[in-house]
Amino acid sequence: MQVALFIPCYIDQLYPRVGMATLEILERRGCDVVFPAAQTCCGQPMSNTGCNSDARPLAERFLEIFAPYQYVVAPSGSCVAMVRHHYDEFLAGRPGFEELKAKTFELCEFLVDVLKVESWDGVYPHKVGLHSSCHGLRELGMGKPSELVGVDFSKPGQLLAMLDQIELVKPQRPDECCGFGGTFAVNEEAVSCMMGTDRLQDHLSAGAEVLTAADMSCLMHLQGLSGRKKMPLQIKHIAEILNESEAKS
Incomplete structure (x- = not known):
């Protein structure tokens, strides 16, 4: 199973350990994880502020970069929600867009809904x-x-x-x-x-x-x-x- 890892801006810049933890979790479950180095911001900050002309090229870029992969996974519900629910304004009708929405997942829902994880061999006494x-x-x-x-x-x-x-x-x-x-x-x-x-x-x-x-x-x-x-x-x-x-x- 090939997974393209999408890392949000603030995780990349401030919390890289979260990205590394996501990578290690997916690899231990047999996923072939790749990190497309050309990835940029998903455009959510611009879109939320009403700057749609600034968000549009980022949405187009996201489609271009991630369309070739089997799955796209991100440790961020808000960024994934941007792709699945708010990119229509920018990408509706574009080739590959509906497929992109269907294969983009937040980490937890990917583990539960796609990998069907039913047990976790882990200890966390807190x-x-x-x-x-x-x-x-x-x-x-x-x-x-x-x-x-x-x-x-x-x-x-x-x-x-x-x-x-x-x-x-x-x-x-x-x-x-x-x-x-x-x-x-x-x-x-x-x-x-x-x-x-x-x-x-x-x-x-x-x-x-x-x-x-x-x-x-x-x-x-x-x-x-x-x-x-x-x-x-x-x-x-x-x-x-x-x-x-x-x-x-």
Whole structure:
């Protein structure tokens, strides 16, 4: 199975360990992973800000670079949601675009839905809080939002629950936004910080020692707030936890 690894800008520049953890997880599961060196930003920051003329060439470039591969996997729900749900404005009708949408996955949903992972030989003896980021939850369907009726599920939570000695703690408001929202955190700084602080306090009250998510952008925001307030909370992407757990087992 050939997988092209798409690494978001902020992971490439600030959290390369998350990209390496994703690579190691996929390789251990038999994937032939390639990293197209010509890849650029997916264009989400420009699109969210209304700068569509700047986002369009990045979408076109993404299609050109990743169309040849069997699968595209990224450790980021928001970037994958950009490709699957927001590229239509730029690429509708282009050859290969529908195929690109169908084969682009966030890491956790790729592990659950494509590789059909049902067990994980890993140990992680910590109390872990899972932040369900908005894009993954409501655009990719990686879990059940609280506003919908139905069976409760979470693909990231399903993977974490496979680890030995882990204790998943649940906040009172499990799918509330962290307040990051890209440029929202810049334009509405005070509101963004209050939302993020509320998220952190909710997880701390539930007993979390480690806070994780499938989006490093959300965790970047929460890590900044947690660090400034000196909260006793580790912040780790789910790829880091899954990869570390295997190393310990």
